Amino acid sequence: MSSTPQMASSLAVLVFLVCTVVLASGAASVRVGLTRIHYSDPDITASQFVRDALRRDMHRQQSRFGAGTTTTVSSRTRKDLPNGGEYLMTLAIGTPPLPYQAIADTGSDLIWTQCAPCGAQCFQQPAPLYNPASSTTFAVLPCNSSLSMCAGVLAGAPPPPGCACMFNQTYGTGWTAGVQGSETFTFGAGPADQARVPGVAFGCSNASSSDWSGSAGLVGLGRGSLSLVSQLGAGSFSYCLTPFQDTNATSTLLLGPSAALNGSTTGVRSTPFVAGPDRAPMSTYYYLNLTGISLGATALPISPDAFALKADGTGGLIIDSGTTITSLVNAAYQQVRAAVQSVVNLPATDGSDSTGLDLCFALPTPTSAPPAMPSMTLHFDGADMVLPAGSYMISGSGLWCLAMRNHTDGAMSTLGNYQQQNLHILYDVRKETLSFAPATCSDL
Numbered sequence: 001m002s003s004t005p006q007m008a009s010s011l012a013v014l015v016f017l018v019c020t021v022v023l024a025s026g027a028a029s030v031r032v033g034l035t036r037i038h039y040s041d042p043d044i045t046a047s048q049f050v051r052d053a054l055r056r057d058m059h060r061q062q063s064r065f066g067a068g069t070t071t072t073v074s075s076r077t078r079k080d081l082p083n084g085g086e087y088l089m090t091l092a093i094g095t096p097p098l099p100y101q102a103i104a105d106t107g108s109d110l111i112w113t114q115c116a117p118c119g120a121q122c123f124q125q126p127a128p129l130y131n132p133a134s135s136t137t138f139a140v141l142p143c144n145s146s147l148s149m150c151a152g153v154l155a156g157a158p159p160p161p162g163c164a165c166m167f168n169q170t171y172g173t174g175w176t177a178g179v180q181g182s183e184t185f186t187f188g189a190g191p192a193d194q195a196r197v198p199g200v201a202f203g204c205s206n207a208s209s210s211d212w213s214g215s216a217g218l219v220g221l222g223r224g225s226l227s228l229v230s231q232l233g234a235g236s237f238s239y240c241l242t243p244f245q246d247t248n249a250t251s252t253l254l255l256g257p258s259a260a261l262n263g264s265t266t267g268v269r270s271t272p273f274v275a276g277p278d279r280a281p282m283s284t285y286y287y288l289n290l291t292g293i294s295l296g297a298t299a300l301p302i303s304p305d306a307f308a309l310k311a312d313g314t315g316g317l318i319i320d321s322g323t324t325i326t327s328l329v330n331a332a333y334q335q336v337r338a339a340v341q342s343v344v345n346l347p348a349t350d351g352s353d354s355t356g357l358d359l360c361f362a363l364p365t366p367t368s369a370p371p372a373m374p375s376m377t378l379h380f381d382g383a384d385m386v387l388p389a390g391s392y393m394i395s396g397s398g399l400w401c402l403a404m405r406n407h408t409d410g411a412m413s414t415l416g417n418y419q420q421q422n423l424h425i426l427y428d429v430r431k432e433t434l435s436f437a438p439a440t441c442s443d444l
């Protein structure tokens with residue numbers, strides 16, 4: 001990422017704040033659990049969650065800065081629904097700390113939660129609603145702060161007295177709006193892992209679209225200055241997502257020095273991030289250089305530039321923890337689809353209506369075990385990511401479906417979290433590389 005001088009100076013300040021926390025708590029880094037919504041009928045929900053995930057819009061949108069002190073920032077990351085495929089992190093806001101769960105999302109930057117008073121425009125959340133008036137550490141974020149989404153509107157002029165930045169962040173089909181604040185956040189469960197970080201800029205929402213149920217907001221882990229990673233000056237972070245169907249298992253998110261791929265060095269692969277366009281929302285994304293895809297030993301005939309990021313900011317492939325189902329440009333998707341179809345000896349059926357996935361196979365009976373299939377390899381620049389069948393196929397309602405979807409040629413492709421299960425994935429923001437290794441994530 002090419003950051004502006006303004007961003008760089010704000011990071012320096014925040015790194016200082018984090019150092020204070022380290023000295024105060026003795027914790028060198030932050031460790032948090034990621035959980036998923038429990039569901040009682042795994043079969044119904046497997047197809048339900050895919051439908052939910054697909055309902056989320058995939059359109060990349062440009063950010064639009066409005067007049068005055070209101071700002072609209074768009075990102076193509078989407079909210080999710082109760083049985084959707086999101087991983088939720090637990091954190092706590094304010095003093096005294098109020099715990100809540102939020103979607104962990106590497107495809108956007110803003111950290112936000114709902115704030116009281118909240119009327120009809122707020123959604124039902126499982127955690128008690130945070131009230132800034134009950135916290136001794138809440139402050140409205142000054143409009144001329146480098147983390148203010150309205151700072152650009154001021155263009156260096158002094159802010160009007162009492163200026164507060166009203167934002168409206170849109171995510172494809174969803175949105176959330178409110179005022180930007182600053183708060184003390186607490187991360188991690190045990191005292192050894194716990195870090196209290198003052199002065200974190202966040203969105204205090206009092207109006208949102210519906211359907212964020214299951215969470216009380218979102219934590220952006222993108223490359224922009226507003227993300228948790230940037231605000232902590234973490235340098236690197238990693239996560240390890242437990243098997244998708246196992247909604248009871250806790251996944252792990254690590255921020256800071258402990259975010260290392262320890263142990264086996266032989267299984268670790270690394271690929272550089274591709275420099276993204278220096279404008280929102282593309283400046284948020286972690287682009288990767290995907291040069292090919294194989295099924296088993298067969299390299300698929302996909303043009304090497306199918307996933308290339310173009311000079312105008314279109315195309316490219318990003319890795320995103322907040323998207324469930326991988327989407328590929330159609331030319332590549334059709335090759336994957338044909339290859340998968342060629343290795344499965346079952347009647348193919350269009351699952352669009354039941355699961356939203358267009359390549360499905362009918363299992364002999366709803367409880368039949370799916371057929372054995374070779375692994376799929378994503379060839380990144382310098383690093384092969386091997387996906388066993390269970391990381392690219394999904395079963396539900398007696399169907400065995402390719403858990404990928406297509407996208408208009410020339411659009412951005414996204415590596416979703418279903419394809420990231422059972423891998424420990426390290427984002428080294430300083431070295432600009434992504435590393436990954438197969439892992440039993442519940443053991444981390």
Ligand SMILES: *[C@@H]1O[C@H](CO)[C@@H](O)[C@H](O)[C@H]1NC(C)=O
Pocket residue numbers: 142144145146158159
């Ligand atoms: C913001 O504006 C206030 C009032 O004009 C000023 O005192 C403060 O130094 C400014 N802060 C920054 C970071 O520019």
Ligand SMILES: *[C@@H]1O[C@H](CO)[C@@H](O)[C@H](O)[C@H]1NC(C)=O
Pocket residue numbers: 168169170175176177207
């Ligand atoms: C935020 O933006 C969305 C999409 O443009 C719009 O539908 C919604 O009404 C806006 N919300 C507020 C509070 O302005």
Ligand SMILES: *[C@@H]1O[C@H](CO)[C@@H](O)[C@H](O)[C@H]1NC(C)=O
Pocket residue numbers: 119121178179206207
């Ligand atoms: C949200 O808060 C802002 C600023 O206090 C206020 O102008 C707006 O009317 C509130 N919206 C709702 C839906 O309560």
Ligand SMILES: *[C@@H]1O[C@H](CO)[C@@H](O)[C@H](O)[C@H]1NC(C)=O
Pocket residue numbers: 038246248
């Ligand atoms: C997950 O937890 C729920 C509630 O505690 C329980 O009913 C369910 O059986 C568990 N599922 C698995 C796969 O362990």
Ligand SMILES: *[C@@H]1O[C@H](CO)[C@@H](O)[C@H](O)[C@H]1NC(C)=O
Pocket residue numbers: 254257258259260261262444
């Ligand atoms: C990796 O090793 C370091 C140093 O021993 C340790 O602090 C960290 O917690 C380990 N991380 C993981 C994910 O095991």
Ligand SMILES: *[C@@H]1O[C@H](CO)[C@@H](O)[C@H](O)[C@H]1NC(C)=O
Pocket residue numbers: 274289291381382
């Ligand atoms: C992507 O990787 C290929 C193969 O290593 C390399 O030739 C190409 O220059 C890379 N593209 C970018 C944008 O880094």
Ligand SMILES: *[C@@H]1O[C@H](CO)[C@@H](O)[C@H](O)[C@H]1NC(C)=O
Pocket residue numbers: 330337358406407408409
């Ligand atoms: C996606 O693939 C289906 C069939 O596999 C095709 O009908 C549809 O046109 C494709 N969509 C795009 C955007 O290419």
